Amino acid sequence: MNAPLTEKTCGFADSQAVAAKLAALSHPARIEILRHLSASRSCCCREVVDHLDLAQSTVSQHLKILVDAGLVRYEPDRQRSRYEVDSDALEDVSRSLAALVNSCCSGR
Numbered sequence: 001m002n003a004p005l006t007e008k009t010c011g012f013a014d015s016q017a018v019a020a021k022l023a024a025l026s027h028p029a030r031i032e033i034l035r036h037l038s039a040s041r042s043c044c045c046r047e048v049v050d051h052l053d054l055a056q057s058t059v060s061q062h063l064k065i066l067v068d069a070g071l072v073r074y075e076p077d078r079q080r081s082r083y084e085v086d087s088d089a090l091e092d093v094s095r096s097l098a099a100l101v102n103s104c105c106s107g108r
Contacts, residue, residue: 018093020069021071023069030062032051032052033062033063034071037085038087045059071086071089072084072086073085
């Protein structure tokens with residue numbers, strides 16, 4: 001797990017990790033997917049498709065981006081995969097963003 005960005009640890013690798021997670025959060029559909037996943041313990045792609053009224057291929061691509069960014073976990077479940085929010089990863093992003101804002105605004 002990546003350490004959250006703090007005022008003392010602003011290394012390039014940390015910045016890249018935070019930027020990758022923020023990029024994954026930059027699409028409204030992915031935010032809605034995270035909201036839907038967080039409301040249930042886990043669900044399959046089809047359940048997300050039904051909730052968002054998007055094509056299955058579109059939802060699959062968004063889920064892949066969220067998984068690749070480390071914000072969502074998935075596990076194979078017979079013929080389907082089950083997806084769930086990685087709450088620890090989201091909390092790390094929140095702390096990192098808060099530290100960045102505090103660092104940038106501390107001189108005001």
